[in-house]
Amino acid sequence: xxxxxxxxxxxxxxxxxxxxxxxxxxxxxxxxxxxxxxxxxxxxxxxxxxxxxxxxxxxxxxxxxxxxxxxxxxxxxxxxxxxxxxxxxxxxxxxxxxxxxxxxxxxxxxxxxxxxxxxxxxxxxxxxxxxxxxxxxxxxxxxxxxxxxxxxxxxxxxxxxxxxxxxxxxxxxxxxxxxxxxxxxxxxxxxxxxxxxxxxxxxxxxxxxxxxxxxxxxxxxxxxxxxxxxxxxxxxxxxxxxxxxxxxxxxxxxxxxxxxxxxxxxxxxxxxxxxxxxxxxxxxxxxxxxxxxxxxxxxxxxxxxxxxxxxxxxxxxxxxxxxxxxxxxxxxxxxxxxxxxxxxxx
Amino acid sequence: xxxxxxxxxxxxxxxxxxxxxxxxxxxxxxxxxxxxxxxxxxxxxxxxxxxxxxxxxxxxxxxxxxxxxxxxxxxxxxxxxxxxxxxxxxxxxxxxxxxxxxxxxxxxxxxxxxxxxxxxxxxxxxxxxxxxxxxxxxxxxxxxxxxxxxxxxxxxxxxxxxxxxxxxxxxxxxxxxxxxxxxxxxxxxxxxxxxxxxxxxxxxxxxxxxxxxxxxxxxxxxxxxxxxxxxxxxxxxxxxxxxxxxxxxxxxxxxxxxxxxxxxxxxxxxxxxxxxxxxxxxxxxxxxxxxxxxxxxxxxxxxxxxxxxxxxxxxxxxxxxxxxxxxxxxxxxx
Numbered sequence: 040x041x042x043x044x045x046x047x048x049x050x051x052x053x054x055x056x057x058x059x060x061x062x063x064x065x066x067x068x069x070x071x072x073x074x075x076x077x078x079x080x081x082x083x084x085x086x087x088x089x090x091x092x093x094x095x096x097x098x099x100x101x102x103x104x105x106x107x108x109x110x111x112x113x114x115x116x117x118x119x120x121x122x123x124x125x126x127x128x129x130x131x132x133x134x135x136x137x138x139x140x141x142x143x144x145x146x147x148x149x150x151x152x153x154x155x156x157x158x159x160x161x162x163x164x165x166x167x168x169x170x171x172x173x174x175x176x177x178x179x180x181x182x183x184x185x186x187x188x189x190x191x192x193x194x195x196x197x198x199x200x201x202x203x204x205x206x207x208x209x210x211x212x213x214x215x216x217x218x219x220x221x222x223x224x225x226x227x228x229x230x231x232x233x234x235x236x237x238x239x240x241x242x243x244x245x246x247x248x249x250x251x252x253x254x255x256x257x258x259x260x261x262x263x264x265x266x267x268x269x270x271x272x273x274x275x276x277x278x279x280x281x282x283x284x285x286x287x288x289x290x291x292x293x294x295x296x297x298x299x300x301x302x303x304x305x306x307x308x309x310x311x312x313x314x315x316x317x318x319x320x321x322x323x324x325x326x327x328x329x330x331x332x333x334x335x336x337x338x339x340x341x342x343x344x345x346x347x348x349x350x351x352x353x354x355x356x357x358x359x360x361x362x363x364x365x366x367x368x369x370x371x372x373x374x375x376x377x378x379x380x381x382x383x384x385x
Numbered sequence: 386x387x388x389x390x391x392x393x394x395x396x397x398x399x400x401x402x403x404x405x406x407x408x409x410x411x412x413x414x415x416x417x418x419x420x421x422x423x424x425x426x427x428x429x430x431x432x433x434x435x436x437x438x439x440x441x442x443x444x445x446x447x448x449x450x451x452x453x454x455x456x457x458x459x460x461x462x463x464x465x466x467x468x469x470x471x472x473x474x475x476x477x478x479x480x481x482x483x484x485x486x487x488x489x490x491x492x493x494x495x496x497x498x499x500x501x502x503x504x505x506x507x508x509x510x511x512x513x514x515x516x517x518x519x520x521x522x523x524x525x526x527x528x529x530x531x532x533x534x535x536x537x538x539x540x541x542x543x544x545x546x547x548x549x550x551x552x553x554x555x556x557x558x559x560x561x562x563x564x565x566x567x568x569x570x571x572x573x574x575x576x577x578x579x580x581x582x583x584x585x586x587x588x589x590x591x592x593x594x595x596x597x598x599x600x601x602x603x604x605x606x607x608x609x610x611x612x613x614x615x616x617x618x619x620x621x622x623x624x625x626x627x628x629x630x631x632x633x634x635x636x637x638x639x640x641x642x643x644x645x646x647x648x649x650x651x652x653x654x655x656x657x658x659x660x661x662x663x664x665x666x667x668x669x670x671x672x673x674x675x676x677x678x679x680x681x682x683x684x685x686x687x688x689x690x691x692x693x694x695x696x697x698x699x700x701x702x703x704x705x706x707x708x709x710x711x712x713x714x715x716x717x718x719x
Contacts, residue, residue, distance in 0.1 A: 279456070290453075290531075290532030291399050291453065291468075291532070292398050292399025292468065292580075292581050292584045292587070293399075294399075295423075296399075296400065296402070314531075315530065315531040315532040316532075317453045317454060317455045317456075317466060317531055317532045318453075319397075319398070319399060319451075319452070319453035319466050319467065319468035319469075319534075319584070320398075320466075320467075320468060320469070320584045320585070321584070321585065330424065330587070330591075331424070331587050331590045331591045332591075333591070333594055334422055334423060334424075334591050334592070334594040334595040335422055335423040335424030335426070335588075335591030335592070335594075336423060337423050379423075380423065381420055381421065381422050381423055382420060382421040383418075383419075383420045384409060384413060384419040384420060384421065385413060385416065385417075385418050385419040385420075
């Protein structure tokens with residue numbers, strides 16, 4: 040079992056755009072090498088499920104999504120590839136960006152940018168859209184036709200970089216940062232007793248349809264579901280975000296209000312810094328799909344603040360990830376399930 | 386009058402505990418079994434008189450549209466988000482009640498004198514605040530927390546057959562089921578009060594997973610369209626013209642056998658009815674009819690003017706038609 044920073048590095052370096060998440064299965068196995076008492080499986084929808092047997096009969100499932108946003112080839116246009124987005128990149132980050140294209144061959148390329156010298160007056164004020172952009176693999180059309188086709192996936196290159204004060208910068212912290220937080224619970228519960236059966240689910244396809252959480256929650260049918268996703272950290276221009284060192288705890292219609300009260304109590308008691316996130320309607324997270332699975336699932340939502348969301352250079356503080364793991368490990372060992380079931384009145 | 390309680394009790398989508406407690410207390414002596422499921426829906430059961438009866442689900446949602454406090458400004462003003470679909474043009478200058486303690490607040494926008502260019506723009510929720518009378522954040526935090534819910538503060542009144550209040554969508558449906566549950570019918574009856582209809586038909590979706598219904602009748606408050614508007618828009622349903630029967634909305638088409646049965650039942654019993662404009666709105670019927678192998682579903686509603694705003698009207702005679710028609714069907718469906 041690896042330490043948190045290493046878990047985060049392995050997860051974020053693995054490749055898994057929506058619909059192609061199974062590639063990261065090997066990475067998860069590598070992280071959990073040597074860990075006893077667990078099984079790891081890949082279901083037919085591409086969800087990776089880590090199961091840890093507990094010493095209580097109840098089940099808690101943690102849901103994070105494992106897919107990352109990416110690009111997809113729409114056309115081979117002469118010696119270049121045209122593409123569009125899968126899951127919402129801001130076009131403004133793409134110009135001059137290095138990429139990897141996953142076709143018959145895996146090839147590195149560049150998203151081309153016209154040099155200023157060749158631009159007409161005023162051209163640099165024009166916002167470029169997907170249809171204006173292309174990937175240059177420095178290959179001729181004939182070769183491109185041989186190795187690539189429409190639907191091939193493109194991932195932006197982004198190296199795992201350690202910044203000062205426990206900040207790290209890399210791609211796909213949305214939502215592998217949350218995946219690291221839940222897997223790291225295993226490090227925190229080593230010395231804790233009274234642990235229920237735990238399912239750590241790395242869901243497929245959240246960024247597109249949430250099919251992963253819908254299906255995995257149906258099959259696991261947990262007593263309590265915990266969804267962890269990212270949220271906006273404060274940064275210039277994002278005054279409404281939460282502080283990088285706070286955990287976000289969601290409050291709103293997707294969230295069981297009794298469990299919300301309970302987890303905030305633990306956070307206060309343990310002096311774990313948190314901020315309330317108001318999500319009256321669609322939270323835009325897997326909590327939306329999980330809560331109404333089967334006859335309804337008691338669900339809570341935690342969030343990890345990150346900067347530069349949906350860019351290839353997302354930034355997170357590793358200590359904040361660890362706070363989520365700590366809070367959730369206390370939650371699983373202390374929660375009294377009988378308080379949170381169906382209530383038979385008559 | 387139970388309609389007064391139902392209209393005034395606090396219960397925005399996702400925070401239905403107060404309205405739920407009230408309904409449970411009101412129905413518990415009239416039903417055979419009663420539970421609250423994991424999402425907070427109330428599901429009551431009442432055995433039918435006939436041994437070989439069908440199982441009919443009567444459903445209404447107990448949540449109402451409202452707001453949630455998003456953040457507290459340094460000057461004590463509250464920023465907020467809508468919970469459910471609310472026209473941003475109706476909220477300025479309205480009173481609200483916030484949180485468990487029902488703190489009174491007013492939704493504010495700068496005065497017309499100071500609006501200048503903004504006068505011609507409709508302010509977003511982002512540019513509105515709720516003023517509770519606090520002048521600094523620390524003080525406001527004594528009364529309100531981020532994540533607290535709020536609803537319009539509207540008093541219920543009755544003038545002859547006309548009632549005025551908030552949340553007639555769908556507390557009128559709740560009132561009808563409460564009343565219907567007092568008697569026993571030929572068929573088995575599930576009475577369900579759903580949470581979270583206004584944020585995407587979420588409560589009914591989960592609840593119906595565990596309800597083995599042959600038929601479902603959803604009871605609603607729907608928008609009456611008989612207010613002044615341009616000539617080329619339909620002006621029905623109308624207040625006072627009877628229970629509204631939905632043929633289709635954006636979430637479902639009524640089952641045709643059940644529809645025919647309903648219309649002939651209304652005619653036989655001389656119950657006043659009218660049809661809803663097709664393809665408008667959506668209700669829990671949308672989730673219920675496609676649950677598991679499918680459920681034959683119909684939606685009845687009381688037409689109400691100005692739903693989803695702070696204050697609406699409805700006509701008690703329409704409510705009566707809805708209750709009567711539903712009761713007749715509960716004995717008749719085979």
